[in-house]
Amino acid sequence: MWDRIREKIAGLGVSARVDAGGDREKGTHNLFDAAAAYVSASAEDDQDGIEEAASWVSPEALSFGVSELACRAVIALARERDESPRKVARDLLGLPVA
Template structure:
């Protein structure tokens, strides 16, 4: 019974009798998504980390990175506006050093 079970396992794994276990699979590293890339890119820009900027830029396409940075900016302005009890427009203008309209 055990021999039949082992024979079936060997057939399934492509292993021949007398061989050791199959080699371990190579685990591929997970690719960062566009929001992770945007967070890393913006953080690196804020810290003037050129190496970090270049690394994050290579994780996703330029279009995806642009979308992620835009989404991050929108969420940040909304969070600051709520925290300050101001409008997103006045917070955005204030962050850019523009006069409040």
């Protein structure tokens, strides 16, 4: 079931072509490419990178990709720390443990 949902959503993410200067010389970006580039650029405070990544897919697709990346990152960090995903997420946001 999840595979079918991911395939449908991934179809939404294929968008703009990239000219020379991107990670790919000529090709398309999917929502996960865009999410990874967007989050990386945000972490580096790279406004040009943020704007470029945001132009690759629709805002809805980018939002889904960023959300999926956040979930995967929290799960990976929780496993690494041997803590619950809820505790890790709250720690990352500076919130008290509920």
